[in-house]
Amino acid sequence: xxxxxPEIELLGIAPEIALVVGALFILIVDAIIGEGGNKWxxxxxxxxxxxxxxxxAVQAWGxxxxxxxxxxxxxxxxxxxxxxxxxxxxxxxxxxxSYLHRDxxxxxxxxxxxxxxxxxxxxxxxxxxxxxxxxALETFSLALYVLVGFRRTSLTGQESAMKYFLLxxxxxxxxxxxxxxxxxxxxxxxxYGSSAAGAGAQGIATALVSLxxxxxxxxxxxTGLLVVGLGFKVxxxxxxxxxxxxxxxxxxxxxxxxxxxxxxxxxxxxxxxLDAILxxxxxxWRPLVIGIAVLTMVVGSVLAVVQxxxxxLLAYSSIAHAxxxxxxxxxxxxxxxxxxxxxxxxxxxxxxxxxxxxxxLGGRDERRTTVDDFRxxxxxxxxxxxxLTLFLLSLAGVPATVGFVGKLVVFGAxxxxxxxWLVVVGVLASAVAAFFYLKVLVVMYMQERQEGxxxxxxxxxxxxxxxxxxxxxxxxxxxxxxxxxIDFAERATFFxxxxx
Amino acid sequence: xxxxxxGYFLALAGLLFTIGVVGVLVRRNAIVIFMxxxxxxxxxxxxxxxxxxxxxxLQGQVLVFFVLVVAAAEVVVGLALILLIARRRASLDVxxxxxxxx
Amino acid sequence: MSxxxxxxxxxxxxxxxxxxxxxxxxxxxxxxxxxxxxxLQPYESGIVPEEGVAENERFPVxxxxxxxxxxxxDIETVFLYPWAVAYEELALFGLIEMGVFVGLLxxxxxxxxxxGGLEWAE
Numbered sequence: 224x225x226x227x228x229p230e231i232e233l234l235g236i237a238p239e240i241a242l243v244v245g246a247l248f249i250l251i252v253d254a255i256i257g258e259g260g261n262k263w264x265x266x267x268x269x270x271x272x273x274x275x276x277x278x279x280a281v282q283a284w285g286x287x288x289x290x291x292x293x294x295x296x297x298x299x300x301x302x303x304x305x306x307x308x309x310x311x312x313x314x315x316x317x318x319x320x321s322y323l324h325r326d327x328x329x330x331x332x333x334x335x336x337x338x339x340x341x342x343x344x345x346x347x348x349x350x351x352x353x354x355x356x357x358x359a360l361e362t363f364s365l366a367l368y369v370l371v372g373f374r375r376t377s378l379t380g381q382e383s384a385m386k387y388f389l390l391x392x393x394x395x396x397x398x399x400x401x402x403x404x405x406x407x408x409x410x411x412x413x414x415y416g417s418s419a420a421g422a423g424a425q426g427i428a429t430a431l432v433s434l435x436x437x438x439x440x441x442x443x444x445x446t447g448l449l450v451v452g453l454g455f456k457v458x459x460x461x462x463x464x465x466x467x468x469x470x471x472x473x474x475x476x477x478x479x480x481x482x483x484x485x486x487x488x489x490x491x492x493x494x495x496x497l498d499a500i501l502x503x504x505x506x507x508w509r510p511l512v513i514g515i516a517v518l519t520m521v522v523g524s525v526l527a528v529v530q531x532x533x534x535x536l537l538a539y540s541s542i543a544h545a546x547x548x549x550x551x552x553x554x555x556x557x558x559x560x561x562x563x564x565x566x567x568x569x570x571x572x573x574x575x576x577x578x579x580x581x582x583x584l585g586g587r588d589e590r591r592t593t594v595d596d597f598r599x600x601x602x603x604x605x606x607x608x609x610x611l612t613l614f615l616l617s618l619a620g621v622p623a624t625v626g627f628v629g630k631l632v633v634f635g636a637x638x639x640x641x642x643x644w645l646v647v648v649g650v651l652a653s654a655v656a657a658f659f660y661l662k663v664l665v666v667m668y669m670q671e672r673q674e675g676x677x678x679x680x681x682x683x684x685x686x687x688x689x690x691x692x693x694x695x696x697x698x699x700x701x702x703x704x705x706x707x708x709i710d711f712a713e714r715a716t717f718f719x720x721x722x723x
Numbered sequence: 724x725x726x727x728x729x730g731y732f733l734a735l736a737g738l739l740f741t742i743g744v745v746g747v748l749v750r751r752n753a754i755v756i757f758m759x760x761x762x763x764x765x766x767x768x769x770x771x772x773x774x775x776x777x778x779x780x781l782q783g784q785v786l787v788f789f790v791l792v793v794a795a796a797e798v799v800v801g802l803a804l805i806l807l808i809a810r811r812r813a814s815l816d817v818x819x820x821x822x823x824x825x
Numbered sequence: 826m827s828x829x830x831x832x833x834x835x836x837x838x839x840x841x842x843x844x845x846x847x848x849x850x851x852x853x854x855x856x857x858x859x860x861x862x863x864x865l866q867p868y869e870s871g872i873v874p875e876e877g878v879a880e881n882e883r884f885p886v887x888x889x890x891x892x893x894x895x896x897x898x899d900i901e902t903v904f905l906y907p908w909a910v911a912y913e914e915l916a917l918f919g920l921i922e923m924g925v926f927v928g929l930l931x932x933x934x935x936x937x938x939x940x941g942g943l944e945w946a947e
Contacts, residue, residue: 802893
């Protein structure tokens with residue numbers, strides 16, 4: 224019996240390898256050096272690892288093939304997502320440095336886990352086999368469970384980590400069951416189906432062509448389970464229960480990272496699955512996804528109105544934003560895919576900026592995160608208030624910010640695909656959402672500062688300021704001059720449904 | 724030797740998975756919930772192995788390895804988190820742990 | 826879609842849900858709960874549990890740490906078995922692959938060691 228040993232080409236997963244090696248290096252070096260000292264080397268090493276990773280991801284731009292025994296798809300879509308993820312991670316690392324240093328919990332494990340998480344998310348973007356999706360998902364989920372509970376002395380932190388863990392593990396079993404059903408239906412877990420591993424090897428894409436029309440039932444059930452499993456990760460209603468708790472209890476930089484990067488990674492897998500692989504089955508999955516999208520937009524926006532805690536409020540807002548991305552997926556045309564990518568990239572930058580402001584203003588141990596704590600903020604630190612205003616306006620989708628452009632693109636794609644009524648729901652949800660963003664603004668500008676309140680900012684580094692500045696700059700610049708990024712996203716979808 | 728139809732294995736796996744789901748939704752102790760999640764994972768393993776036999780290839784059995792390893796990693800991370808909470812408070816009841824609204 | 830072919834799955838889903846709910850409900854109703862001292866003691870294969878350990882902490886935390894490290898390293902060996910089975914066929918390719926795999930494990934081991942995860946005594 225001859226065994227086919229797969230050809231090993233490292234270019235496709237080089238960005239991930241760089242991150243894993245970097246993370247191990249950071250962990251081991253720090254363990255050997257030991258305690259004490261100002262741990263400035265940690266964030267510099269992380270920055271270098273991420274920089275190398277971005278460089279390698281850019282190298283893969285333009286190639287379009289399956290590698291590693293058809294486990295890894297190296298295409299423009301994956302490259303776009305990987306570069307965006309690494310940028311999110313860079314901002315998070317810089318912000319975390321200030322945050323952890325202030326709170327006195329700076330440890331190598333934080334950076335190591337963050338890099339592992341990013342590596343897992345990148346794998347998710349280029350997974351061309353369902354078992355790869357599962358492994359990538361678990362890689363970043365396990366890292367995130369620990370990161371959420373990284374403030375070990377905080378009771379809320381521990382509690383949110385436990386809830387996130389239990390619900391996350393619960394949801395990934397559904398994803399796994401979906402994978403098992405796919406395997407039961409077609410005898411393999413490959414997405415594309417291969418030319419390399421012999422005649423018998425088929426994937427979902429080839430099976431959809433070759434199977435008779437009546438044989439899809441098990442595959443349809445499997446699709447539903449996959450959507451449920453991934454829907455948990457992107458915080459879609461009704462699988463959103465963990466989101467507010469995890470977002471509130473996690474350290475603010477981690478919350479920002481989860482809102483930006485976890486969503487991007489989860490949606491990357493969803494987009495590849497639904498809009499490329501399972502495109503022929505769209506008549507079957509569309510009703511389900513439309514239901515999820517409508518619920519997500521409406522529930523996220525409505526429940527955000529009653530929140531008192533700013534982090535919880537932004538958690539519900541992130542749920543609503545997941546719904547807007549779903550409209551792009553439902554359109555499942557080129558504009559829908561590129562629009563979703565654009566939306567996720569720009570939403571990520573904005574929400575990272577918003578949580579950076581909260582991280583700075585929350586003070587040591589994050590004591591000040593309720594909306595009331597931000598009363599009269601403008602009169603105390605006008606610059607931070609201005610930045611937060613900008614981010615909130617962008618999240619609300621006000622023109623001249625990037626949030627407006629993003630909504631325009633995904634809604635445009637949905638209209639093009641004939642889902643105007645879905646866009647009407649989306650616009651109504653945005654109108655509700657605008658209300659609670661305005662509520663925060665009113666508190667910041669119109670109300671007097673509380674008597675005897677702690678000073679807003681206490682000891683944060685220049686790095687955090689830089690992150691806020693960069694995010695604010697990107698929010699405005701892309702809001703006025705968006706064509707380069709949209710162009711980039713559009714070229715990312717051209718290579719899309721690659722496959723042998 | 725009489726051949727046992729794969730249908731029975733599928734039925735058993737489905738039953739185990741459903742018991743797991745119901746258990747997660749009904750029980751309130753974090754450790755017990757986690758045990759039910761493990762039950763669900765193993766039910767999926769049974770699905771994989773049975774489908775592997777029906778499909779006549781080995782891929783499903785290989786996948787079980789990966790599921791096992793991931794499950795072990797989950798156990799380690801999960802127990803560490805649960806232990807951290809247990810040392811700070813007496814209760815592991817997920818309903819009593821409610822600083823955050825559930 | 827050939828629904829009739831998968832009707833048994835649907836039927837089974839309903840049936841198993843009912844069974845699961847019913848059995849949990851019945852056991853909560855019927856099961857007598859008589860706690861005795863012997864029942865509440867941790868079972869240690871017939872050995873009488875050691876006295877004098879702190880009230881809420883039946884095992885020292887070190888025990889859990891070592892147990893967790895054991896589980897994670899133990900289960901990784903599962904990947905060595907397929908390699909052993911197909912050792913001849915895989916030849917050099919397999920050797921390199923497993924070298925990378927074991928190398929990663931060694932790196933993690935060094936990390937755990939240096940972080941003091943293996944030190945039993947305080």
